[in-house]
Each structure stands twice: as structure tokens, then as C-alpha cells.
Amino acid sequence: MENNFFQxxxxxxxxxxxxxxxxxxxxxxxxxxxxxxLTDSDxxxxxxxxxxxxxxxxxxxxxxxxxxxxxKDVKNYIKDLKHLQACLRTALQLELSTIPPYLCGxxxxxxxxxxxxxxxxxxxxxxxxxxxxxxxxxxxAITDPKSIKKGEKLFNVKDIIPNYxxxxxxxxxxxxxxxxxxxxxxxxxxxxEALEEFSTIERPSDPNAPIxxxxxxxxxxxxxxxxxxxxxxxxxxxxxxxxxPKRQITPExxxxxxxxxxxxTNYEEAEEAIGEIVGQGEGIDGTIVTDHVMFGENxxxxxxxxxxxxxxxxxxxxxxxxxxxxxxxxxxxxxxTVSWSSVYNMKANPKMKDYKNNPELLQKAxxxxxxxxxxxxxxNDAVSGDPDLLIKGIAVMYDLxxxxxxxxxxxxxxxxxxxxxFEYVEx
Amino acid sequence: MEPISTSKxxxxxxxVFTGFSKTELKAxxxxxxxxxxxxxxxxxxxxxxxxxxxxxxxxxxKQDAKSIKHILTTxxxxxxxYGSLAQNMIILWYTGNWGNDVIxxxxxxxxxxxxxxxxxxxxxxxxxxxxxxxLPLSVKQSTVKSSPNGK
Numbered sequence: 001m002e003n004n005f006f007q008x009x010x011x012x013x014x015x016x017x018x019x020x021x022x023x024x025x026x027x028x029x030x031x032x033x034x035x036x037x038l039t040d041s042d043x044x045x046x047x048x049x050x051x052x053x054x055x056x057x058x059x060x061x062x063x064x065x066x067x068x069x070x071x072k073d074v075k076n077y078i079k080d081l082k083h084l085q086a087c088l089r090t091a092l093q094l095e096l097s098t099i100p101p102y103l104c105g106x107x108x109x110x111x112x113x114x115x116x117x118x119x120x121x122x123x124x125x126x127x128x129x130x131x132x133x134x135x136x137x138x139x140x141a142i143t144d145p146k147s148i149k150k151g152e153k154l155f156n157v158k159d160i161i162p163n164y165x166x167x168x169x170x171x172x173x174x175x176x177x178x179x180x181x182x183x184x185x186x187x188x189x190x191x192x193e194a195l196e197e198f199s200t201i202e203r204p205s206d207p208n209a210p211i212x213x214x215x216x217x218x219x220x221x222x223x224x225x226x227x228x229x230x231x232x233x234x235x236x237x238x239x240x241x242x243x244x245p246k247r248q249i250t251p252e253x254x255x256x257x258x259x260x261x262x263x264x265t266n267y268e269e270a271e272e273a274i275g276e277i278v279g280q281g282e283g284i285d286g287t288i289v290t291d292h293v294m295f296g297e298n299x300x301x302x303x304x305x306x307x308x309x310x311x312x313x314x315x316x317x318x319x320x321x322x323x324x325x326x327x328x329x330x331x332x333x334x335x336x337t338v339s340w341s342s343v344y345n346m347k348a349n350p351k352m353k354d355y356k357n358n359p360e361l362l363q364k365a366x367x368x369x370x371x372x373x374x375x376x377x378x379x380n381d382a383v384s385g386d387p388d389l390l391i392k393g394i395a396v397m398y399d400l401x402x403x404x405x406x407x408x409x410x411x412x413x414x415x416x417x418x419x420x421x422f423e424y425v426e427x
Numbered sequence: 428m429e430p431i432s433t434s435k436x437x438x439x440x441x442x443v444f445t446g447f448s449k450t451e452l453k454a455x456x457x458x459x460x461x462x463x464x465x466x467x468x469x470x471x472x473x474x475x476x477x478x479x480x481x482x483x484x485x486x487x488x489k490q491d492a493k494s495i496k497h498i499l500t501t502x503x504x505x506x507x508x509y510g511s512l513a514q515n516m517i518i519l520w521y522t523g524n525w526g527n528d529v530i531x532x533x534x535x536x537x538x539x540x541x542x543x544x545x546x547x548x549x550x551x552x553x554x555x556x557x558x559x560x561x562l563p564l565s566v567k568q569s570t571v572k573s574s575p576n577g578k
Contacts, residue, residue, distance in 0.1 A: 111533075360450030371564065394555035399564050402552060406454035 078228025113342030136383035
């Protein structure tokens, strides 16, 4: 599964992200003009009509949350350096918020079943952790060491842990089917619903979507960060990349990174780091592979397409492309077995308070959360000036899995079983 | 009174015999498999009386948790009782073995002995390269948590 395609020394390495452009597509501009006269609280005419026709009462869920932000707004989204740093902290939370749902999908697969699906999900989790590290590198690169108080950490573990079900951090609202409630991330067992959720998290921005005030994809949020980095770096005398290089995580701190860790000390390296994040997440410019691909070359597909593979129980083949948007690409490669029943029947969105009548079970949930918080503290220490600590987190990651499986083995008496709650606890 | 299922009785007795809580035993995922193991491998007369006597003890309204534990340790645990079933159950839970046979790959991994000594089953649960130079996580954390079962 390890790919060499995205690695720097590969001459065929594809450009991971589109160059920044000033222009909206003609379609976007047309939509933008159509909506220009509206204020935030207005309902677009189209929707108002459909509401009138179907006799529905307008509700928040009918509002056009699926619309994306205009290119103009994306470009000017970030106000100043402080806002940029805040957005990168949000990006950290965004990357973290995807890890527990993916881990629930992975842990609930029973040993020996769904081998391909487990390997695909696992590879995504590893990359989400990598993304956290890359975002930390960018944030550290634009943080003047003089502004850091002694002992201050890069982020606050207690504040960064999401409460599931949660909206995606960063005001990102992916498109949902008409009438469906706004998208929230749930902790689910390995199931069709879970895969649907994973795909929605990673789905690329639709270039033809009408325009609104919120981001429609993780990619669009990162685009705003790229514009912010470029603009604020340019207009700040001496630039904003004043961070302490010793706070950077480099490949030797992160084994198994496949050379994807990028040290960030200037704008170009920051672009490259974001390229890794966005390229791995949703794929590049509507393609899943390029024509440089030689027969037998291992490709690591973007997360969205990995989840599509599991949903269809079929790998992509080298000839599959995805030029049509919105994404409708169906994999046509080798089939593999997906079993939705060889799965721990975990209760959705488990919480410690669910276990309050069972002190022994509660203790197990607390033990899991202690390991989770230990892991996050470890990452936080590593990105706050102690990069060598990162490797020590590996033992903790193994322990996290074992503790999760222990919870999944405990029946709740209604056909469901307990599960990891991914909540904050004091150590 | 409705008799308690042998699977429940097995769990109750196992908790007392091993010193691990019922939840911790369930968390190994081995309960069903070990219950089947003792049913299959123990002399019929021994196992029948074991469960009959255990059911009687646990449904006796005169007994409380303390006296049940006392009776289990004094009357059920001696080697002479029920064909050494209690000894066999303890070895089963701690090592995943019945006699010299490993029940399954899962039972090897889930042996309580690994947790008890804060170690990992070699070859099955990786603790990560170099982790042996650090205190085990469970030991680090035990300084802040109470340990009701002496684990």
C-alpha cells in the first residue's frame, strides 16, 4: 500500500494542488451574481419556490448549507496573522476530528475479516495523524518564538477534543442530500452509513456549486489558508516565517511517513505541506491518477477514493478517472470482500455518561480516554519544541487500540456493545 | 427460583478465582470460548455438581458478597474439589491454555498474565520499538488511579 508516487524524489510526482488563481469559473461568477442581492438570512429564490411548491415550512435545514464560498471570499477570508494562526489551530482540530470516527470504523472490524477495508482505513488514519503534524509545522513556522510564553504548548488538548456528533470545525458544511439535516460527524461502527460519512468528510469541492458564506469542503478551507499565507507573508515586512526551525517535525521523527513529512521554513514549503494534506484527502483536480502511471506502479489514492473503494467493494484500476464533477466515479478494478456483519455492534456516539450505572465499564472507558489524552499530550509536547518525543507515542497508539477492543468486547445487554468514547479526562 | 445460566455462573466464579472484575473478563472477549472449554473438557459429574452448588450458593438469600467469596475460596478452590476445576479455570484465564494446549490464537493474546505483569504477548501485541526502555503505560497511570483488584 505504501506508495512512492507522491514522494519528492519521484520524477513523475504529480502536482498535488492547483496553483492559486484569482478567477472564479464562469459558472461560479454567474451563480455569484444571481445570489449577490441576497443577504445572509435570505433563502435563494429556487429554494423558496420549491418550499412553496411542496408546501414545506422553511427551516434551517432547508437553507443552502451545501453551497460553497465564493473564490473572492475564500481569497480574502483570512484577515491578519493572528487570524491565520487561529485558522491553523482550527485546521489541527479539523484533522483531529476525523481520527476518532475513522478509528471506530477500523476498531469495530473483527480480526480477520474485511482485510482490505481495514488496511485502507488504517492508511487513512496514519495520514490524518501526519496531517496534524504538517499543520503544526506550518503553525510553528509562522509563530515568532519571542511570542511564545515559557511552557506554553502549541494547542490545548482539552479544548481541541471534539464532542461527537460534531460539525466539522472551521465552518465547513459539506453538501447533504436535499432535506437532510446539516452534516455532522458521528462515531459509528464499520457500516455503510460510516463509509458514507467518511466519503462526505473527504469529498472534493464541487466546482459548479452555487456560492454562499460557508466552506463546502476541507479543501476549500485549506485554500483560504493558502491565500492567507501568501497575502500576509507578502505584505509583512521580513515575512511571517519567523518560526524556530528546531520546533519542526522532520521525517526522522516520524517513521513510516514515506517521506511525506515536510519541514516548513518558508512559503513554498508551507504550500507543499498543504499540498500533501489536500492532495491526500480529496484527490487532485478531479483526477485520481495521472497518465504518468506505469503498469504495476503502486498508487496511493486520495482518502475520498479509498472510501469509495470500500463502499463499492472494488479497487480502482489505473484507467479510472474522475473528471466529472460532482464526483460520480465508480471503481472498476479488482473486487474484494466487504462484510458488514463481521463487525462489533458498537453503540453510535458512545459517551462515558452512558456507562454511569456500570462503574467497572465506566472505569474501562476512563482508561481508554486516559490513553487517548496521553497520546494527544505526547503529540502536543512533540510539536511544542520536543520533536524527539513523537516516536514515543507509538507505544501509546498500540495501547489505544487494545483498550478500544476491550470496550467493544463488553455487551450492553441490548444487542449493542460498548465502545471508545474519545472524551477528555484528567490524567 | 430460576437457575442462573451456567455462562453467568462461570463468569461469577471466574471473577473471584482470578481477582479480575467481571467487566475486565468480558473485555477479553474470551468468556464464551472458555465457558465452552470447561464444558467440553471437564468430567461430567464434576462440572454438573460445580454449577449446581454454585447456583445454590449464589441464589441463597442468606449469603452476601463477602460470605460468597469466602465459600468460593474455601470450598470451591481446593485441588480436591470438582476435579481441580478452579485451578484449571485460573490457568485458563491467566495463560489461555487448557493443560498444555493453547485454546486459540486469541486466548494466547488475551491471557491475563500479560496485563498482570504489565507486559505484552510476544509476537502478538506490539508495544512499539524501543518501548521497553520506558515504564509501561499501565504502570505510569497506576500512580494516579486506584486499583481495586490489585491489578
